[in-house]
Amino acid sequence: MTPAAILAKALESFDDLAICRLARLAGVTPDNAQRAAHGSKGRPAHVNDYLRLCAVIGLDPFTGQRSAPWQPADLQATMLAIALRMKRGARGHNIRVAAKQMGISFATLSRLENSNPRSFEIVLAACKYTQVDPSHYVKRETLTGNQLIARADRRSAA
Numbered sequence: 001m002t003p004a005a006i007l008a009k010a011l012e013s014f015d016d017l018a019i020c021r022l023a024r025l026a027g028v029t030p031d032n033a034q035r036a037a038h039g040s041k042g043r044p045a046h047v048n049d050y051l052r053l054c055a056v057i058g059l060d061p062f063t064g065q066r067s068a069p070w071q072p073a074d075l076q077a078t079m080l081a082i083a084l085r086m087k088r089g090a091r092g093h094n095i096r097v098a099a100k101q102m103g104i105s106f107a108t109l110s111r112l113e114n115s116n117p118r119s120f121e122i123v124l125a126a127c128k129y130t131q132v133d134p135s136h137y138v139k140r141e142t143l144t145g146n147q148l149i150a151r152a153d154r155r156s157a158a
Helices: 003-011 016-026 030-037 047-057 077-091 095-102 106-113 120-130 145-157
Strands: none
Touching: 003 030, 003 047, 003 120, 016 030, 016 047, 030 047, 047 120, 077 095, 077 106, 077 120, 095 106, 095 120, 106 120
């Protein structure tokens, strides 16, 4: 099951209003949260939207298992880009060879190396190529229930 499908399955128990509230907590647009919840017709959610939604519902973005909710954070895309270039250089691969080994297009790898990943599936392919656990590129800070409520209250007041 793809990460996008795992997130859609985790969100299927939420109604549209709850999805909008989750979007506000996660710092993503309600439209993007709705797309993630409905599987976006095969198009995966943007990597940062995916990570942020996983954070607020307590879904480990790497394993798909339930976890404690954590502070929404974006992918450290620049660090991933540096790791990709370094690994590619160490292996003596040009960008086309590396893209082929990852099973992605040349253009997609170029976006990754320019710190602009599109989906979490692509990030996982890059991490497999670099042989680095993807969790190294995401800062995770666990939140308590009170912190989540306070955060929601602050966002509602704004």
